Amino acid sequence: MLFTSYEFLFLFFPLVFFFYFVVVPKPLKLYFILAASCLFYGFWSFKFLPLLLGTIFTDFHLGRMIGQSTNEKKKKQLVVFSVVLNLTFLGFFKYFNFFLDNANSLLSLLGQSHLAGLGEIILPLGISFYTFQSMSYTIDVYRSKFKPYDDFFPFAAYVTFFPHLIAGPIVRHSEMVNQLSESTKKSFNVELASRGLVYFVIGLCKKILIADNIAASINPVINMMSIATTLESWACAIGYTFQLYFDFSGYTDMAIGLGLIFGVRFPQNFNSPYKSFSITDFWRRWHMTLSFWLRDYLYISLGGNRLGVTRTYLNLFLTMLLGGLWHGASWTYVLWGAFHGGLLVIEKRFNLDKKTSFVFFQSCLTFFLVVIGWVMFRAEHLDLLLVWFNKMFSLEGGWKLLHFSARTRDRFAIALVVGMALVWFCKNTTELDLKFKAFKPLAALLAIAFFIGILFLGSDSPFLYFQF
Amino acid sequence: MKYKSFIGTFFFTLILTVLGHVFFISLIDPQQTAPLSLSKSHENYHDNFLLKKVKLIERFPFETLILGSSTSEAFLVSEVNHHFKTQSFHASIGGGSTVARYTLFKKALKSNNSLKRVIYIADFFEMNKLSVPDLIAFNNELKMEIDTQDFMPHMGHYLKYLFSHQMLESAFLVMKRKRKNYHSPLLVDGSTGQSMILSTVETLASFNSKISSHNRIKLNEEILENYGTYSNNVLAGFEELNIHAKNLVESLVSESQKKSIEVIFILAPYHESFRKKLLSNPKLSKRYLEWITFFESLNSQSGVFVYNPTTSNIAIDPDSGVWRDGIHFNQFAATYFLKEIAENRRLNHE
Numbered sequence: 128m129l130f131t132s133y134e135f136l137f138l139f140f141p142l143v144f145f146f147y148f149v150v151v152p153k154p155l156k157l158y159f160i161l162a163a164s165c166l167f168y169g170f171w172s173f174k175f176l177p178l179l180l181g182t183i184f185t186d187f188h189l190g191r192m193i194g195q196s197t198n199e200k201k202k203k204q205l206v207v208f209s210v211v212l213n214l215t216f217l218g219f220f221k222y223f224n225f226f227l228d229n230a231n232s233l234l235s236l237l238g239q240s241h242l243a244g245l246g247e248i249i250l251p252l253g254i255s256f257y258t259f260q261s262m263s264y265t266i267d268v269y270r271s272k273f274k275p276y277d278d279f280f281p282f283a284a285y286v287t288f289f290p291h292l293i294a295g296p297i298v299r300h301s302e303m304v305n306q307l308s309e310s311t312k313k314s315f316n317v318e319l320a321s322r323g324l325v326y327f328v329i330g331l332c333k334k335i336l337i338a339d340n341i342a343a344s345i346n347p348v349i350n351m352m353s354i355a356t357t358l359e360s361w362a363c364a365i366g367y368t369f370q371l372y373f374d375f376s377g378y379t380d381m382a383i384g385l386g387l388i389f390g391v392r393f394p395q396n397f398n399s400p401y402k403s404f405s406i407t408d409f410w411r412r413w414h415m416t417l418s419f420w421l422r423d424y425l426y427i428s429l430g431g432n433r434l435g436v437t438r439t440y441l442n443l444f445l446t447m448l449l450g451g452l453w454h455g456a457s458w459t460y461v462l463w464g465a466f467h468g469g470l471l472v473i474e475k476r477f478n479l480d481k482k483t484s485f486v487f488f489q490s491c492l493t494f495f496l497v498v499i500g501w502v503m504f505r506a507e508h509l510d511l512l513l514v515w516f517n518k519m520f521s522l523e524g525g526w527k528l529l530h531f532s533a534r535t536r537d538r539f540a541i542a543l544v545v546g547m548a549l550v551w552f553c554k555n556t557t558e559l560d561l562k563f564k565a566f567k568p569l570a571a572l573l574a575i576a577f578f579i580g581i582l583f584l585g586s587d588s589p590f591l592y593f594q595f
Numbered sequence: 596m597k598y599k600s601f602i603g604t605f606f607f608t609l610i611l612t613v614l615g616h617v618f619f620i621s622l623i624d625p626q627q628t629a630p631l632s633l634s635k636s637h638e639n640y641h642d643n644f645l646l647k648k649v650k651l652i653e654r655f656p657f658e659t660l661i662l663g664s665s666t667s668e669a670f671l672v673s674e675v676n677h678h679f680k681t682q683s684f685h686a687s688i689g690g691g692s693t694v695a696r697y698t699l700f701k702k703a704l705k706s707n708n709s710l711k712r713v714i715y716i717a718d719f720f721e722m723n724k725l726s727v728p729d730l731i732a733f734n735n736e737l738k739m740e741i742d743t744q745d746f747m748p749h750m751g752h753y754l755k756y757l758f759s760h761q762m763l764e765s766a767f768l769v770m771k772r773k774r775k776n777y778h779s780p781l782l783v784d785g786s787t788g789q790s791m792i793l794s795t796v797e798t799l800a801s802f803n804s805k806i807s808s809h810n811r812i813k814l815n816e817e818i819l820e821n822y823g824t825y826s827n828n829v830l831a832g833f834e835e836l837n838i839h840a841k842n843l844v845e846s847l848v849s850e851s852q853k854k855s856i857e858v859i860f861i862l863a864p865y866h867e868s869f870r871k872k873l874l875s876n877p878k879l880s881k882r883y884l885e886w887i888t889f890f891e892s893l894n895s896q897s898g899v900f901v902y903n904p905t906t907s908n909i910a911i912d913p914d915s916g917v918w919r920d921g922i923h924f925n926q927f928a929a930t931y932f933l934k935e936i937a938e939n940r941r942l943n944h945e
Contacts, residue, residue, distance in 0.1 A: 133751070133755065317598040317599050317602065318598045320598075320602065321598040321601045321602055324602065324605060347820075347823055347824075350823050350827070351819050351820065351823055353819075354815075354816050354819055529816075530816075530820065533793070565597040565598050565600075565601035566601075567600065567601065567604040569601075570601045570602070570603075570604035570605040570608065571604055571605070571608040573605055574604075574605045574606070574607075574608035574609040574612060575608065575612055577605075577609060578609060578612045578613065578616070579760075581758055582758060582759060582760040582763060583760050584755075
């Protein structure tokens, strides 16, 4: 169920809101939100609900066992078990066929027979997100940063909480478990709900009016990149850059908005990433919750910057490489991760991650590199990537827009121009929230914007980060 | 208090906007489907082209009804009239589903006692998932021709349709037409001066012509684009020939037989390159054979003639010069088919 679907906007959310704030008594609110979140997940597939709940149950109890144990060796075994178990499930569902296909390609080259496959493996929705959230709990308990929770249900409600279940933000248990427990004891908070409404409507408009209009134009052209012109290849690259940002940040805004309506604050996930002056700065602003998670649980676990310069660079590179792989089972994601990892190492090595008086040029270069990275990210396979880059850099493909549909071309242009203006010259949603004043004209404007967003619903356009 | 009034203002404005939209759409009624029609839209200006064709059908006397989608655009009224010695009406609709064709057929049957013949240009895509066009489903006059509610949209669908940007844009279009005293390009025989097809490929005036190398490049690009649209969209999820679409075709045949109306089915072919790409998908290949088999099985019925050019010269020669893109052949190819059909019928009657 998408946040931008009719079922969510006019059925699921109003019902959950009504029951949560009007019907369900305070002692039962936590259980209700857990049940509603399970129903939300089950709308996609009830078959995978046991996996989600099983992951949470296992990690919760492993956390308790780690917390209760005084034997360091046993603690380590338990946390390793938690990590291995989570990564096994993630690895199996997400990467089994990828590794098998690559192994079979290698075997073919060596003249050996292929390994048997298991057919199509469905990727459980949100698995990349909820395993990270659940796993971070056991690691934190092992590191003695936090005591284990006594009550299973607040922890379960935290992992399954529907606003962030499917595509983040990756919220730490410390940021949310107590918040969720506290919010269930309180009444409806009008101020938070007002702010939540602002976030939600802005997110809806970002997704529906900007991201989807860009996607409608560029997707068909990307699918036939071999006949696209040079101008079209660049239009697709830049278009996707903005599509991805508005799609994902739009989703995040909606998630944050929903959280606020229920009295829970999620952390910021985007901080105007296309205003970055370096790739290092970019990763402090893009999908921040993932960046921080990778820093705290992967980079630091690998040794961080404590083991010398060369090892620091290697750890940085590996973290980004694995971060790329996390996004999906394709060599293009790995390449994207390696690309960013390499750039981060170069910046660190030559001190290029500091703002200088040439910040405008730094920002332009950073944006250019980010666009190149997104081409790798978007290309579903290496063949398409090579064709796309060839079109972009050979400059021989012509400078006309021949294959952009006449039906969607105007909307694409408007969405792109508006998107650029918003990204480079306006405050982001979090900055707007800081200056939020409950003016009636703003409320009226939001209502009209919401209505316009509803008019553009209808085509089934899932959020891009759902596929991860 | 200010936050309460903030939320209150939001919902108040939203309700006002929703009601304003409903009122505006009811006033303009751009597609003749409004829940309350507050004014009668001049039939010249409204945006329900299916209804426009029906109004012409009801007024214009003809013997032959041409049904199809954009592929049937090539079958000119003048050529049909010449080869069949008849007066025909072109009831083709771009992307026309079986429901749209059946609706137009039923209207013609009701209003035209001189109807003798139906030429039905069958498209492969028709037999995929069947959805009733909104222009029919929510117009009282048109939807009465569909007997079964099995595949009709419901209230939820209607609300999505009413609260869509297409509806609002359609209303602004109708207002613009009123201001500019618009004249419909539809002629009395159902044809128009405008092509539905956007291709710039230059085709040739002979059935056996060969395409030039310059146009070959353009045609290949068109075919690639057609393939993208068809494989990702039009023919996506084609698990079986849609039972309702088949039933409608069979109903058309049986109702024609009752009134001794001849039915000629022409199975629209594809360009060889396009067809090969499409049918490299085993599922689509199977469906394609089933589609041909279904229509050919109707040949045994009295008053039905099925013409199958899917393996004709133009459909197996990749250098054929009559193709505007992978799907649409030109009028010279269509005329050739008409000649063959007319000749075949003449021989049968002798």
